[in-house]
Amino acid sequence: MTKVTMTVNGRAVSGEVEGRTLLSAFLREGLGLTGTHVGCDTSQCGACVVHVDGQPVKSCTVFASDVEGASVTTIEGMANPDGTLGRVQQAFQDHHGLQCGFCTPGMVMSAAALLAENPKPTEADVRHYLEGNICRCTGYHNIVKAVLAASGQDVSGLAAE
Amino acid sequence: MPKDHGIGASVKRREDVRFLMGLGNYTDDMAIAGQAHAVFVRSQVAHGRINKIDTADAAAMPGVLAVLTGEDFKDVGGNPTGWLINSRDGTPMREPKRPALAHGKVRHVGDAYAVVIAETYAQAKEAAEAIVADIEELPAIVDMAAAVADPSNRVHEEIPDNLCYDWGWIEDNRAAVDEAIKNAPHVTTLELVNNRLVPNAMEPRASIGEYFPGTGDYKLTTTSQNPHLTRLLIAAFVLGIPENKLTVVAPDVGGGFGSKIYHYGEEAVVLTAAKKLGRAVRWTAERSESFLSDAHGRDHVTRIELACEKDGTFIAFRTETMANVGAYLSNFATVTPTFLHGTLMAGPYKVPNVYVNVKTVFTNTAPVDAYRGAGRPEATYSLERVIDKMCRELGLDPFEVRRKNFITTDMFPYTTPVGLAYDTGDYHATLDKAMAMADVAGFEARRAASAAKGKLRGMGLSTWIEACGIAPSHLVGILGSRVGLYDAATVRVNATGNISVMTGAHSHGQGHETVFAQIVADKLGVPEASVEIVHGDTSKIPFGMGSYGSRSLAVCGSAVTRAIDKIVAKGKKIAAHMLEAAEEDIAFENGSFTVAGTDKAKTFGEIAFSAYVPHNYPLETLEPGLEETAFYDPANFTYPAGAYICEVEVDADTGKVDVVAFHCADDFGNIMNPMVVEGQVHGGVGQGIGQALCENTVYDENGQLLSGSYMDYAMPRADDVPFYNVDYSCQTPCTHNPLGAKGCGEAGAIGSPPAVVNAVIDALQRGGHSHVTHIDMPVSPARVWAAIQG
Amino acid sequence: MYAFDFEKPKTVAEAVEALSREDAMALGGGQTLIPSLKQHLAAPSALVSLTGIAEMRGVCTGTDGALCVGGATPHAVVATEAAAKYPALAALAGNIGDPAVRxxxxxxxxxxxxxxxxxxxAAVLGSGATIVTNTRSIAADDFFEGLFTTALEPGEIIVEVRFPIPQRAAYAKFQQPASRFALTGVFVAKTANGVRVAVTGASENGVFRWSEAEAALSADFSAEAIEGVSVPAEGMVGDLHGTPAYRANLVKVMTQRAVRAA
Known part of the structure; x- marks a missing residue:
């Protein structure tokens, strides 16, 4: 076991980990931050996406020891300081961008990363960027709509073509 | 202004806040003090005789607490199936025992035959590899036709031809249908495969078993769509735990789509181990395990014949299907290809002769059971594809052919030749609506624009119907169901006037916590915020048959409504006493009990308070308290229906299909929350497009699962689908339930696959590839390209 | 995963030392290795993360004008930093996997x-790049030795990859529907010395150069130039996502698309 130290959602944390301890396991089991979900074992589904130093990564495919000293943001760190839903979170609720909620943390984290990179994405940009986040409930319609809405774009009357 | 609260309003979902904050509480999120970790040892061969399982090395590994094998469960009961199907000759289906852990034989890759429980997950996983199993591999039975043809090789020794049953529906129709087809002016025949799918709820299955020695109570926390059924099965059939000593909790559940309806062996194992060890025992599936061990869906091989007049008037449909049930009978595996499939084979059409034959076959593959739509997508796909093929053969317009054959509004109630009694519908209305949405007249211009980009464009239609809101208990009892299919709800008005509603339906994405609260608040005239929906805990809820088959609103919502009616009736008695009026003079409206023709009134809150502080109360004739339970048993199925139009572009060089437009005009009866309804349709259509274009479950000839991860099982991604154009304004309310609701959860998955495939065939035909009359799903790039090559 | 020690050296020399331990394995971004560790497909004694080695990260221009990419540079960085100098490479890097993987x-x-x-x-072979390790330089043509096999010796580390800049280049990928890896991907580069065409995803032997197309395109750099050229289906991968014949078709179609895009 070795000690790992990082900043999670603005708070300095540390814990004892094995070499093989994944960041997702450190967050869920070590810190009790169970909002980060694990939905597959092949690094495809994206339910585990968190931000490491501002960049989205799949926390099930990163060792906790490999992000020693980094700043990590999880879904639990996305609310406004007053505890209300943050901009992307609120857009997901407003536009019914989630159903069972399991893929949602990863979706929100990826969506937030997209908007940081590309504040006014097109529909195609959003769909392409979310390639690594699988949702089984929504057919993606309202997720894409929510992300476009979070970017401040008008989403009334969106349908194919 | 659209409504902002109550029935019919797009109220934002209250459950979203916890999910968006990362504060959901899914099974794997729970840490229990002293918990141990289970890892299951699963067969790597599809079919084998277990000669010996040597657990000694594993048991000696660090941290290992227990190793259990099938031997430890051989004397307990098996996991039963919930529906008895009789064969055409009247003999009952063959029903092999399904043990909690495989015993004697392993019957599919992923069949669990041992479990290791250790202090940590890693220790359990490493010890699992140290189990030495002497399993003598037997030839795998994978292909259904071969399974039936070769009696020497058996999935279950006692079932010589690997046949579960040979079912005919309706057997009395058979001769007339044969005769009609023989004499028909035109017969179109289509052989097709309804591809096997893996449900792939994003939350893998997980279970935590606990045992409390002080009381002898058990608790199972599990990823279930219907915790009461799981409790019933474990109690009555598998472990023999008294039902009142077992609590089953299904907390937040990350999607189900059918796969979490069923009781699985892992649940019985963690409970047994918890008692043995005196510690909580937890298990969470790895996704690879989910692929191997979750109940799969579909997997039909079908030949359908459509007999008609030269003008397209339907004369008869005859279907012969082989349905793969896998290695064991999952709980609803036998009804899915029969009563949920054969009874729908008339579609929304006035066809006089329909006969369906289904042979359900055991193979060395994972069990197959209901997956979103469950039988009805298979029926719809067969019908809508063969109709499309017939239209091409006869040069008829597919829209006009549907119109010509639709049951018309003056014909309801309408009894089909396959035994269903449609109560209401308007199939012309949904077709007209879909055609307007799709701008059918503008298609040629869009096709030309696609051609200018080098793409082939096509349009496909599907007009679908389903039977849901399952189901009248007396009817399903006659048909072989071993359970009742009512649902239950308790409305508890607390002394302070707020309300707890315990529902048998379980929400795992459907939004019950919001929508049921809308109904209760609307009917009682109280704020939605004062209504709490409680679900997923057998210790809190009277009973329930769970959520599947688009039944939550139509059946459990009706139970909620009936319970509310009882609350209001009792409230009127209390109000009559307090207001010194006759009970029949009391009216209840907008949360207020009034005496007709006067200004005398009591608020709902005052009545609730009086019920719990009964100082001025008719105690001699009325019990205190304000809590009512209703069990609602539906009088009939509900019959949602609709018309879907899909447009695709095909890249002929690569075979890639892009869905560029998808239009849905549905009739769901009355709508409680339009936003939620739209979301359900989106999700269903997304899954239907997935089935049509990319998803496929492939076993090789040795029974190895080739599509066992997201590396090879193609889940639809955000860039595989378009925005969907959804409408539900055509509403013919259900005639027999108090909400007039029909259900919307499965519609998208039922109606969309044939629309997509019809569109692809249309694109290829218009693009000059007239030899392509059918491509089996998934209509993958490789298959489309190969079809074009001829 | 089996237990292992985790090490994160700061220099190439430290990494070489750490990798000299028996059964030690190098860890890049882990996007392929970690899933295979989860499946117990490997049991390293130690994982040596290379991503903390500053000298192995980043994109720069060499004295010969080549684009130099540090061996531990993430795809997302290449997508951004190579965009001006080698847009075809940047575009390829920007479309590997998904954003989190990149x-x-x-x-x-x-x-x-x-x-x-x-x-x-495909980019490395198509560009005729040079793989620079801690001990030597390896030409792309000598580096790839078949499925999951390269010229690297045990413990040898890719420190840098040097890409000569072609006159025109593009990569065209047809995605495998599930994994989103290349079902077939073709990198085409037109250089002063002729055209190179490298194909990934299609062959049973891994990435390969399609010499017939190179000859045709060197004579006439147009999609039409390879209309009469084809690769045999024999030797192409056949699996549940496509037959060998389908992949052979994709090789040609994607080559033509890459040429048009270059």
């Missing part, structure tokens, strides 16, 4: 793994 996965990790459906091998 933030972790590295060029050195991808090349050392040599997955037959990976994108980078």
């Amino acid at each position: 933030n972790r996965g590295t060029i050195g990790g991808s090349l050392a793994n040599n997955d037959p459906a990976a994108d980078y091998p």
Whole structure:
């Protein structure tokens, strides 16, 4: 076991980990931050996406020891300081961008990363960027709509073509 | 202004806040003090005789607490199936025992035959590899036709031809249908495969078993769509735990789509181990395990014949299907290809002769059971594809052919030749609506624009119907169901006037916590915020048959409504006493009990308070308290229906299909929350497009699962689908339930696959590839390209 | 995963030392290695993370004008920093996996793994790049030795990859529907010395150069120039996503698309 130290959602944390301890396991089991979900074992589904130093990564495919000293943001760190839903979170609720909620943390984290990179994405940009986040409930319609809405774009009357 | 609260309003979902904050509480999120970790040892061969399982090395590994094998469960009961199907000759289906852990034989890759429980997950996983199993591999039975043809090789020794049953529906129709087809002016025949799918709820299955020695109570926390059924099965059939000593909790559940309806062996194992060890025992599936061990869906091989007049008037449909049930009978595996499939084979059409034959076959593959739509997508796909093929053969317009054959509004109630009694519908209305949405007249211009980009464009239609809101208990009892299919709800008005509603339906994405609260608040005239929906805990809820088959609103919502009616009736008695009026003079409206023709009134809150502080109360004739339970048993199925139009572009060089437009005009009866309804349709259509274009479950000839991860099982991604154009304004309310609701959860998955495939065939035909009359799903790039090559 | 020690050296020399331990393995971004560790497909004694080695990260221009990409540079960085100088390479890097994968996965990790459906091998072979390790330089033509096999010796580390800049280049990928890896991907580069065409995803032997197309395109750099050229289906991969004949078709179609895009 070795000690790992990082900043999670603005708070300095540390814990004892094995070499093989994944960041997702450190967050869920070590810190009790169970909002980060694990939905597959092949690094495809994206339910585990968190931000490491501002960049989205799949926390099930990163060792906790490999992000020693980094700043990590999880879904639990996305609310406004007053505890209300943050901009992307609120857009997901407003536009019914989630159903069972399991893929949602990863979706929100990826969506937030997209908007940081590309504040006014097109529909195609959003769909392409979310390639690594699988949702089984929504057919993606309202997720894409929510992300476009979070970017401040008008989403009334969106349908194919 | 659209409504902002109550029935019919797009109220934002209250459950979203916890999910968006990362504060959901899914099974794997729970840490229990002293918990141990289970890892299951699963067969790597599809079919084998277990000669010996040597657990000694594993048991000696660090941290290992227990190793259990099938031997430890051989004397307990098996996991039963919930529906008895009789064969055409009247003999009952063959029903092999399904043990909690495989015993004697392993019957599919992923069949669990041992479990290791250790202090940590890693220790359990490493010890699992140290189990030495002497399993003598037997030839795998994978292909259904071969399974039936070769009696020497058996999935279950006692079932010589690997046949579960040979079912005919309706057997009395058979001769007339044969005769009609023989004499028909035109017969179109289509052989097709309804591809096997893996449900792939994003939350893998997980279970935590606990045992409390002080009381002898058990608790199972599990990823279930219907915790009461799981409790019933474990109690009555598998472990023999008294039902009142077992609590089953299904907390937040990350999607189900059918796969979490069923009781699985892992649940019985963690409970047994918890008692043995005196510690909580937890298990969470790895996704690879989910692929191997979750109940799969579909997997039909079908030949359908459509007999008609030269003008397209339907004369008869005859279907012969082989349905793969896998290695064991999952709980609803036998009804899915029969009563949920054969009874729908008339579609929304006035066809006089329909006969369906289904042979359900055991193979060395994972069990197959209901997956979103469950039988009805298979029926719809067969019908809508063969109709499309017939239209091409006869040069008829597919829209006009549907119109010509639709049951018309003056014909309801309408009894089909396959035994269903449609109560209401308007199939012309949904077709007209879909055609307007799709701008059918503008298609040629869009096709030309696609051609200018080098793409082939096509349009496909599907007009679908389903039977849901399952189901009248007396009817399903006659048909072989071993359970009742009512649902239950308790409305508890607390002394302070707020309300707890315990529902048998379980929400795992459907939004019950919001929508049921809308109904209760609307009917009682109280704020939605004062209504709490409680679900997923057998210790809190009277009973329930769970959520599947688009039944939550139509059946459990009706139970909620009936319970509310009882609350209001009792409230009127209390109000009559307090207001010194006759009970029949009391009216209840907008949360207020009034005496007709006067200004005398009591608020709902005052009545609730009086019920719990009964100082001025008719105690001699009325019990205190304000809590009512209703069990609602539906009088009939509900019959949602609709018309879907899909447009695709095909890249002929690569075979890639892009869905560029998808239009849905549905009739769901009355709508409680339009936003939620739209979301359900989106999700269903997304899954239907997935089935049509990319998803496929492939076993090789040795029974190895080739599509066992997201590396090879193609889940639809955000860039595989378009925005969907959804409408539900055509509403013919259900005639027999108090909400007039029909259900919307499965519609998208039922109606969309044939629309997509019809569109692809249309694109290829218009693009000059007239030899392509059918491509089996998934209509993958490789298959489309190969079809074009001829 | 089996237990292992985790090490994160700061220099190439430290990494070489750490990798000298028996059964130690190098860890790039881990986007392929970690899933295989989860499946218990490997049991390293130690994982040596290379992503903390500053000298192995980043994109620069060499004295010969080549684009130099540090072996531990994530795909997302290449997508951004190579965009001006070698847009075809940047576009390829920007379309590997998904955004989260691109933030972790590295060029050195991808090349050392040599997955037959990976994108980078096509760029490296198609560009005629040079793989610089801690001990030597290896020409791309000598580096790829078949499925998951390269010329790397045990413990040898890809420090840098040097890409000569072609006159025109493009990569066209047809995605495998499930994994989104290349079902077939073709990298075409037109240089002063002729055209190179490298194909990934299609062959049973991994990335390969399609010499017939190179000859045709060297004579006439147009999609039409390879109308009469084809690769035999024999030797192409056949699996549940496509037959050998389908992949052979994709090789040609994607080559033509790459030429048009270049």
